[in-house]
Amino acid sequence: MIHAAQGEFPRVVMAPGDREDAFVLAWKAFNLADQLQTPVVILGDSYLSDNRESIPYYDLDAVTVERGKFVAEGDIADHPEALGADGQYFRYKLTEDGVSVRALPGVSGATQLVNSYEHDEYGWGSAGEMATVRSAQDEKRMRKMELARTLVPPPALFGVPPEAADVSLLVFGTTKGPALEAIRWLEPEGVRVAMMQVVTVWPFPAEEVLSFLDAAKTTVIVEGNLTGQLQGLVRQHCLRDVDHTLHRYDGRPFSPEQIYAKLTEVIAGA
Amino acid sequence: MPEVSEVTRALKPTWCPGCGNFNMQKALSEVLSESGMRFEEYVMVWGIGCHGNGADFYRSQGFHGLHGRALPVATGIALTNPQLKVIVEMGDGDGYGIGGNHFIHSVRRNVNMTAIFHNNQIYGLTTGQASPTSDQFMKTPSTPGGVVEEPVNPVGVAVAQGATFVARGFAGDVPHLKELYEQALAHEGFAIVDVFQPCVTWNKINTFKWYRERAYKLEETPDYDPTSRTKAFELSMSTFHDLTCAPEECRIPIGVFYREEKSFTYQDGLPQLDRPLWQHAQQPRDIRSILEKF
Incomplete structure (x- = not known):
């Protein structure tokens, strides 16, 4: 999505983590496409589109139409x-x-x-x-x-601030749901977790990601691919790496159990 | 009424001297000028090929897009603003090969617009490879042993698929071509004009002379009835002939093969086209009543 091109051209890529993200990013994507007059991609997956969930009403009053120039x-x-x-x-x-x-x-x-x-x-x-x-x-x-950098949605933060966390998690897309569930399971055990969801994947929010990682004690990327696409972006744009990674690439979404087990292992080793 | 010199651009086209595209541009720009349409009333869309370089030689509201994709772009334009007259120019490779799927479905949809095909039976821009309308057994740089397959029969495909206006012109006869363009532009529905447009550089078989010796006008054919779909289909079979056929062995009809005056256009099926689509999207729509059902 970021690199596919016949020659270089600007674009925005956003990855919704859940239904509400998808709703909000969809209307924002239309606005961005008009304001920037360039393609905007919403990076969905089957986990997002093929399952059902009861959710509160979307905030419809927040929706605006921005046509730009x-x-x-x-x-x-x-x-x-x-x-x-x-x-x-x-x-x-x-x-x-x-x-x-x-x-x-x-x-x-x-x-x-x-x-x-x-x-x-x-x-x-x-x-x-x-x-x-x-x-x-x-x-x-x-x-x-x-x-685009001034208009796109910034990364979303969950849990405790990275400074106060035992472990800090970086995710994008639908990994958000199972990761938040794993964080909830760790709470009663006294484990404090910070999580950053990279909402706009491109332009990559290097500044925000770098300050999050720099403030963290132990860093983990959890992402649903084999090669470490998010990790690659972090290395390329933040000029640093993370301490641990967890990948899943068997065509299925992460389970909270998997992420819970990984975080437990990371904390035990720290 | 804009002058012909205003409709076209004062830039020397890159087409080869003698190219059939010159006459096609002459015919279309004269028709556009004589139509009295103002620049903001029509949009032209081009595919990729020698014809597509024409995007640079007209002055209009234009869209020069991707290879084979002129029809979907034009359909989009026609369906976002019903007040615009949409004119599409494509080539034979562009329109019948790469965009062949779009061709069939545009016919089926009967979108109100005019589609002109520059049919030179060869890939001219890329130095003479066989195209979807090259005759069987024709030798080209990409088919040194001769084209194996039968050519596409665009008129036949269109007529069979329910087209409401199908004509074929010849770039060697500008007055006749202008008549076809005028009728196509006046037609309510998807109007197709397939134009034999000899490529003087790469197609040494289907030359101006070749067509002149074989073409005859349907308008001058006694009893030809352009409202008979079966008759039009039968005539379209003239596409299939021996590569080296003598003039009297392969007669090539030009003119209006088929027309249906009153047809249900795609636009007719969309009540929201009572106004341009952008007027629908100025404010967010309230979807609460839809959400309440859940």
């Missing part, structure tokens, strides 16, 4: 920020935050060429073959990642 009707001439020097509408105008005004077909004066080839500010593919144009458009698109 968007013109749906009228005349593009009324939006000077969307125009080039000669008054021509530029669908891919170079901007500071990387996002250009998007005018829907039907807006007067907004002729444009939406193009899957590299292109200039108008959209012409022939002009996109020029090296300077190509670099400028590539850099413009990638500037969206800086804007």
